[in-house]
Amino acid sequence: MYLSREEERMLSGEEGAAVQKAMQLLTALGEVFGAERMVKVESAQIAGVSYGNIGDAGMEFLEDWANLGGKVRVKATLNPAGMDLNKWQEMGVDGEYYKKQIRILKAFEKMGVEITCTCTPYLVGNRPRFGAHVAWSESSAVVFANSVLGARTNREGGPSALAAAITGRTPCYGLHIEDNREPTAIVKVEARMRSIFDFSLLGYTVGRILGSGIPYLKGVSGADLDRLKIMSAALAASGGIAMFHSGGRLRAADKLEKVCVDQRELELSREKLSSEGKPDLACIGCPHCSLQELKDLARAVKGKKVKKGCALWVWTSNGVYDEAKDRGYLSVIEGAGGKVFTDTCMVVCPLEKSGYTHMVSNSCKAAHYVPSTSGLRATVTETYLVLESIMEGR
Amino acid sequence: MLERVYRGRGVAKFLGEGRALVSRQGISFFGGVDPVTGLVREKGHDLCGQDVTGKVLVFPKGKGSTVGSYVLYQLKKNGHAPAGIINVETEAIIATGCILAEIPLVDRLEVDPITAISSGDYVVVDGREGKVVVRKG
Numbered sequence: 001m002y003l004s005r006e007e008e009r010m011l012s013g014e015e016g017a018a019v020q021k022a023m024q025l026l027t028a029l030g031e032v033f034g035a036e037r038m039v040k041v042e043s044a045q046i047a048g049v050s051y052g053n054i055g056d057a058g059m060e061f062l063e064d065w066a067n068l069g070g071k072v073r074v075k076a077t078l079n080p081a082g083m084d085l086n087k088w089q090e091m092g093v094d095g096e097y098y099k100k101q102i103r104i105l106k107a108f109e110k111m112g113v114e115i116t117c118t119c120t121p122y123l124v125g126n127r128p129r130f131g132a133h134v135a136w137s138e139s140s141a142v143v144f145a146n147s148v149l150g151a152r153t154n155r156e157g158g159p160s161a162l163a164a165a166i167t168g169r170t171p172c173y174g175l176h177i178e179d180n181r182e183p184t185a186i187v188k189v190e191a192r193m194r195s196i197f198d199f200s201l202l203g204y205t206v207g208r209i210l211g212s213g214i215p216y217l218k219g220v221s222g223a224d225l226d227r228l229k230i231m232s233a234a235l236a237a238s239g240g241i242a243m244f245h246s247g248g249r250l251r252a253a254d255k256l257e258k259v260c261v262d263q264r265e266l267e268l269s270r271e272k273l274s275s276e277g278k279p280d281l282a283c284i285g286c287p288h289c290s291l292q293e294l295k296d297l298a299r300a301v302k303g304k305k306v307k308k309g310c311a312l313w314v315w316t317s318n319g320v321y322d323e324a325k326d327r328g329y330l331s332v333i334e335g336a337g338g339k340v341f342t343d344t345c346m347v348v349c350p351l352e353k354s355g356y357t358h359m360v361s362n363s364c365k366a367a368h369y370v371p372s373t374s375g376l377r378a379t380v381t382e383t384y385l386v387l388e389s390i391m392e393g394r
Numbered sequence: 395m396l397e398r399v400y401r402g403r404g405v406a407k408f409l410g411e412g413r414a415l416v417s418r419q420g421i422s423f424f425g426g427v428d429p430v431t432g433l434v435r436e437k438g439h440d441l442c443g444q445d446v447t448g449k450v451l452v453f454p455k456g457k458g459s460t461v462g463s464y465v466l467y468q469l470k471k472n473g474h475a476p477a478g479i480i481n482v483e484t485e486a487i488i489a490t491g492c493i494l495a496e497i498p499l500v501d502r503l504e505v506d507p508i509t510a511i512s513s514g515d516y517v518v519v520d521g522r523e524g525k526v527v528v529r530k531g
Binding site: 024025055060157158 | 403405406407429460461463464465467468471484485486487489490492493494
């Protein structure tokens with residue numbers, strides 16, 4: 001693998017032990033994936049933040065790297081943690097967990113990472129330009145960055161994204177190379193796409209059918225940013241997909257695999273992600289809610305009340321939270337009995353501590369992961385039905 | 395004593411040696427190996443109950459959660475890391491963990507390591523040179 005003189009210096013340890021370790025990791029991964037050289041990155045999105053996810057092992061590693069003097073040299077933002085940094089007790093998180101989660105965040109902070117704690121970095125100021133090389137490790141944000149923003153990133157792991165932030169480099173392979181970004185399959189969409197839930201189901205279904213590769217979606221209209229955001233998350237949850245196309249030129253279409261997604265296929269996904277019984281915990285915000293979504297939600301719950309024994313938990317980023325508060329959306333949601341949490345989400349927090357047993361969401365990604373991460377049952381459905389199942393008129 | 399040298403690709407460029415522990419199955423270090431004891435605890439795995447401490451682990455490739463990289467790191471800190479790893483064809487989880495924990499990792503041997511190496515063989519894993527030395531029995 002070719003290294004520039006500066007990269008050689010990093011590898012030899014001239015820029016300190018943390019930079020050396022980071023460069024060792026990146027060159028090794030470069031060799032594994034057949035990269036010929038490094039490419040400079042403009043930003044990093046670092047996953048592996050929740051204490052419940054990375055445990056003592058990850059915590060110790062991050063503290064050791066911070067103590068080695070690791071410092072990021074490009075814009076670096078952070079994935080959700082395992083708890084709301086202020087309202088952690090309301091989520092049932094205990095003091096031991098809290099302490100360890102704070103230690104993890106302190107280690108990241110020491111390295112210069114912005115404590116954004118969101119899976120939607122592109123909504124809070126980490127929004128790479130078209131064509132920019134980045135190293136992102138939140139799978140839903142990876143799909144969004146490649147497909148909607150036109151930036152270039154592979155699906156990084158937590159350590160490799162951190163190493164990229166520390167060196168400003170990532171091995172140049174996969175989606176950093178133009179030729180590898182061409183569609184590998186054509187997906188003809190013959191289902192009705194009318195709601196945000198439809199887009200989540202479509203993403204999940206395409207990921208389920210293809211498994212990997214780069215789908216070219218045909219026949220999709222009515223997509224807006226929130227719909228693309230939730231579809232990106234679902235594509236990455238059911239499959240190893242890192243990018244999709246919709247519209248635009250199509251080279252050598254006759255050679256590509258062709259699949260058709262109709263209403264029946266979407267229904268199959270919905271059934272696969274739903275359980276028997278009555279849900280008691282409605283979760284909205286996977287990926288983290290945008291300002292528009294909080295506005296829509298406030299409108300939908302106005303004049304209603306969360307039923308006794310049920311809960312409405314809404315998840316967003318700190319940045320969006322403040323703006324939604326200023327605009328009065330939060331007081332409406334809270335007035336209806338909902339809670340709005342930041343810095344974390346239903347997938348990476350210890351949701352089993354909530355005391356609820358059956359989550360209902362409009363997000364296929366959430367329903368895909370929640371049963372295994374926290375043991376709750378899960379069901380997916382339209383946003384209005386999510387609300388209907390746990391709310392009543394006043 | 396029969397000694398064989400096999401060439402491969404050195405991914406984590408460190409040096410280690412120990413008795414081989416060979417598996418035909420992929421290994422998920424997250425959930426699959428206890429980071430405190432080094433015991434394999436994945437039910438149904440052909441190494442279940444075995445101790446990876448100080449062994450040269452030979453298996454096809456990593457699988458499961460990316461947190462597995464951190465488990466290798468924690469095994470090292472707890473004194474229960476394998477002495478080296480030989481994969482048929484490695485992937486990012488194992489490669490990352492081996493770099494972080496400074497465990498030698500070699501893959502793409504000129505022979506299939508799962509059949510060429512038996513559990514109990516004494517193996518030197520040289521990640522710097524990209525080779526392994528196997529002493530039978």
